[in-house]
Amino acid sequence: MTTALETRPAATGPTAPPGRRALALRPGTWLTWAVLAFFFVNLAGVITTVLVNSFSRSWFDSWLPHGWTSTWYSHAWHKFSLGQVLTTTIEVTLLVVVISLALAVPASYALARRSFPGKKLVTTLFVLPILVPPIAYGIPLATVLYKIHLAGTITGVVVANLVPSIPFVVFTMTPFIEQIDPRIEAAARMCGASTWTVLTRILSPLLLPGMLAAGILVLVRTFGMFELTFLTSGPTSQTLIVSLFSAVNSAGIRAPQSVDAMAVIYTGSMAVLLLIALRFVNPTQLVARASD
Amino acid sequence: MRKASQLGELRLSGVSRAYGGHLALHPLDLTIRGGEFVALLGPSGCGKTTALNCLAGLLPLTSGEITMDGRRVDTLAPEKRGFGMVFQNYALFPHLTVRANVAFGLKMRRVSKAETRRRVDDVLDLVRLREHAHKHPGQLSGGQQQRVSIARAIVMEPPLVLMDEPLSNLDAALRLSMRSEIRRIHQEFGLTTIYVTHDQEEALSLADRLVVLHAGQVSQIGTPAELYEHPADAHVAAFMGYRNLLTLDLTAVEAAEAVAEGRGLKVRGTVVGGVRPRPGDTATVAIRPEDLRVAEGDEQPIAEATAEIVEYHGRVLHVEAVTAHGDRLHLRSAGTVRPGDALRVAVDAERALVFTDADTAALDDAPTAGGVS
Amino acid sequence: MTVSAVARPAATKLALRHRLAERGVDRTLLLILPGALAVLALFCYPFLYGLQLSFQPTKGGFLGAYRAFFSDPFARKSIWSTFSLAIPASLINVGASVPISYRMRREFRGKRLLLAVLVVPITLGTVLTAEGILEFYGPAGWFNRTLHWLGLADSPVHLTMNYTGVLLSLIISGFPFSYLLTHSYLSGIHPSLEKAAATLGAGWWQRFRYVTFPLLLPGLMTTFCLSFVMAFAVFPSALMVGDPDGKTHVISIEVYQAALERFDYVQGCADAMIMTALMLAVLAALTGLRARLYSGATGGKG
Numbered sequence: 029m030t031t032a033l034e035t036r037p038a039a040t041g042p043t044a045p046p047g048r049r050a051l052a053l054r055p056g057t058w059l060t061w062a063v064l065a066f067f068f069v070n071l072a073g074v075i076t077t078v079l080v081n082s083f084s085r086s087w088f089d090s091w092l093p094h095g096w097t098s099t100w101y102s103h104a105w106h107k108f109s110l111g112q113v114l115t116t117t118i119e120v121t122l123l124v125v126v127i128s129l130a131l132a133v134p135a136s137y138a139l140a141r142r143s144f145p146g147k148k149l150v151t152t153l154f155v156l157p158i159l160v161p162p163i164a165y166g167i168p169l170a171t172v173l174y175k176i177h178l179a180g181t182i183t184g185v186v187v188a189n190l191v192p193s194i195p196f197v198v199f200t201m202t203p204f205i206e207q208i209d210p211r212i213e214a215a216a217r218m219c220g221a222s223t224w225t226v227l228t229r230i231l232s233p234l235l236l237p238g239m240l241a242a243g244i245l246v247l248v249r250t251f252g253m254f255e256l257t258f259l260t261s262g263p264t265s266q267t268l269i270v271s272l273f274s275a276v277n278s279a280g281i282r283a284p285q286s287v288d289a290m291a292v293i294y295t296g297s298m299a300v301l302l303l304i305a306l307r308f309v310n311p312t313q314l315v316a317r318a319s320d
Numbered sequence: 321m322r323k324a325s326q327l328g329e330l331r332l333s334g335v336s337r338a339y340g341g342h343l344a345l346h347p348l349d350l351t352i353r354g355g356e357f358v359a360l361l362g363p364s365g366c367g368k369t370t371a372l373n374c375l376a377g378l379l380p381l382t383s384g385e386i387t388m389d390g391r392r393v394d395t396l397a398p399e400k401r402g403f404g405m406v407f408q409n410y411a412l413f414p415h416l417t418v419r420a421n422v423a424f425g426l427k428m429r430r431v432s433k434a435e436t437r438r439r440v441d442d443v444l445d446l447v448r449l450r451e452h453a454h455k456h457p458g459q460l461s462g463g464q465q466q467r468v469s470i471a472r473a474i475v476m477e478p479p480l481v482l483m484d485e486p487l488s489n490l491d492a493a494l495r496l497s498m499r500s501e502i503r504r505i506h507q508e509f510g511l512t513t514i515y516v517t518h519d520q521e522e523a524l525s526l527a528d529r530l531v532v533l534h535a536g537q538v539s540q541i542g543t544p545a546e547l548y549e550h551p552a553d554a555h556v557a558a559f560m561g562y563r564n565l566l567t568l569d570l571t572a573v574e575a576a577e578a579v580a581e582g583r584g585l586k587v588r589g590t591v592v593g594g595v596r597p598r599p600g601d602t603a604t605v606a607i608r609p610e611d612l613r614v615a616e617g618d619e620q621p622i623a624e625a626t627a628e629i630v631e632y633h634g635r636v637l638h639v640e641a642v643t644a645h646g647d648r649l650h651l652r653s654a655g656t657v658r659p660g661d662a663l664r665v666a667v668d669a670e671r672a673l674v675f676t677d678a679d680t681a682a683l684d685d686a687p688t689a690g691g692v693s
Numbered sequence: 694m695t696v697s698a699v700a701r702p703a704a705t706k707l708a709l710r711h712r713l714a715e716r717g718v719d720r721t722l723l724l725i726l727p728g729a730l731a732v733l734a735l736f737c738y739p740f741l742y743g744l745q746l747s748f749q750p751t752k753g754g755f756l757g758a759y760r761a762f763f764s765d766p767f768a769r770k771s772i773w774s775t776f777s778l779a780i781p782a783s784l785i786n787v788g789a790s791v792p793i794s795y796r797m798r799r800e801f802r803g804k805r806l807l808l809a810v811l812v813v814p815i816t817l818g819t820v821l822t823a824e825g826i827l828e829f830y831g832p833a834g835w836f837n838r839t840l841h842w843l844g845l846a847d848s849p850v851h852l853t854m855n856y857t858g859v860l861l862s863l864i865i866s867g868f869p870f871s872y873l874l875t876h877s878y879l880s881g882i883h884p885s886l887e888k889a890a891a892t893l894g895a896g897w898w899q900r901f902r903y904v905t906f907p908l909l910l911p912g913l914m915t916t917f918c919l920s921f922v923m924a925f926a927v928f929p930s931a932l933m934v935g936d937p938d939g940k941t942h943v944i945s946i947e948v949y950q951a952a953l954e955r956f957d958y959v960q961g962c963a964d965a966m967i968m969t970a971l972m973l974a975v976l977a978a979l980t981g982l983r984a985r986l987y988s989g990a991t992g993g994k995g
Contacts, residue, residue, distance in 0.1 A: 056796070
């Protein structure tokens, strides 16, 4: 009875009265919405506070700041040399995306298509970097990078960020590959296509959406990856999120507004990336990763 | 327009395939002549698709060899064999248009643009899809997709076309019309076709010759009429519509006929197979429902049974009756029968086939016994 | 028969390659190599290097660094701090996700937008969330002002620079994650199953309790595992909105301080190994529990 009511589109045409009655009968539904609304209000509060503060002249003990200004942005831009930081960030993320796709897509193809002795072991190898906390492997990794003089360089940061990105691409790509019928490849071979042609003319176009999705997800995650970049970067190889953290935690007097201005720049870039990402992928794909 | 076949003769000798220790296809010998339509028929898991994939080169052989007009082809990669293949789920390239799908093979062989265009148009006319050439496979119905798949397989005028249950994803009405379409294309294009199916009706109506497989072994090779009239063993009989399979004991054997009895049944039938049975052997008696009837007058019945299920099928009724010992008999009746009626059931001796189990057992021991064409 | 006898020598010749191919070992597997080698070189090698480094402390012998961790009450307590944050946070996140995603199974207008908004905190990253929490939940922030205005609190409630602040940050960034995962598992259960249960006379609670929940449980366990992984590794927010020298001195801070503030890499590596071992132990226990549940087809996509 209730299922029948639930599956009906609410409040359209003649089905509206039962739909509305079902809502009215259910305190649970209202509670659910209330919890979710409370969450969203808080989330909006957290973000808006930062945004408002970044435009405020000064803000103490009042609902809204006393006066508005946008000078904190140019202040932050110069004080934290954001131009250089942004360049580094873009450089690092793009390199990580390209390299991890190149290394991981072939691997995920083989893992999706073949079952072989030791497959569980290989899968575990790829799952571990996702499960082990970045701090826990970041410290030994940073130690090794110091030893081979890569710590503090952009190369070092890229190398460190590849560790979680490669497995991430492997597991994001697997369902995309599994949904391509192997018989399509067989059909191409029967038409006279060599392995290389199957790869370039059949698989690549069919896998393009998946590679795009995986690439954008890696982009977003590398952009927001704090721990690994923090442990392996030096003054010239910081990404935006690390310099944001340093700005917050740096000793001495800091203007919270200029830190917030930087945070808004960070959020803004992230929002742009996110909007692009959501054009290509389902929101649930952003999180459904190593769900075995 | 009937073109000449591209192929003289395709010969499979001792072709087998094993998975681990399990022989999915016992050594198979088969010679196919150019222009022939051969169906591989059997229940699922009988090895027919394995055989087809071995032939296509998608699975390596465990042993044996395949020669085409004296040239060995089993060592070639699938793309080098030049066969056409139609897949059960069509396996069309979803990102290419119908035209590009069909032209794919020609492109791989670097056929000129003008020539490609001409040949693709010809084939699309043949499968009546010319006006859909610009569409993507997702925009077509199942039957249309299957025709694209056939067009893609035949556009290169391959010496051999392999079809893997091409009609099993279609609904009943479409299957009938596609069946005649396939036969028409086979003839018009002068193809040599190997067709895998589990549907005996499809195989009988399409093929020049049938290969019946059971558990990876050949049960019988022959023309539709040969198989229909003279099934070599009980497996083939079961496949050819002999729904009544009764395991009974032989009580008398005389010339070509034998009498089998048991559980209140007594059947006089025709002995099939080379091995001459002796009284006391166990035998399987196979009778088609359409040959089993309600006894008339003082005719000797094979059993008395109670009608249980009566289905109306136009001119005749399909009746399922149960004997006192629980054997189920399927028969046809032109007269009125109601559930619960007591029936005396009869059959002509030449319509009841007696297979001795020794015969079937012998077949199991000798994988290639029926495999010489 | 004769044919197969003749063919046998040929069969033994290609036997090895053939037998390997049968088990799935062929040249396609070479495609795994680049990715696997990269993970071996960039993850396994440094990890093992760290492991052997952790056994070479300057004093205390072979297990000195580990003994140092467990004999220091402050360090030892970081384990407790970590679990006391990670377990409640994962329980709250997963616990809230179930009823909310269950209510929101059906399609409604704006659902995609809602899901998209939920992604925001995931991408905000922990640093920005922490910064926002400091200002929003701070003594002079909007949250306390609202409480005061509503008459719910006389003096500002302390929500930051303590345990609550870190918990809040774990919920803000962790809840959307659990919700989206639970949502995708739930939409993998075909609605016809519940309809079938309804036609058999099951009320909504019975349908949830006996049909949906058992099918969802393996997915929930996975969700819990992944939420736990995230909460267990909590780092920047524990520093920024927590009380890093007291209640929220979590194990990742201990690792960080040993390695990068005291520059004792041996101790840092040892602490990292302890952290990994704890984490894997919890995951192994949860996975073991999950393996005992039904995990087959759920009649839907995915």
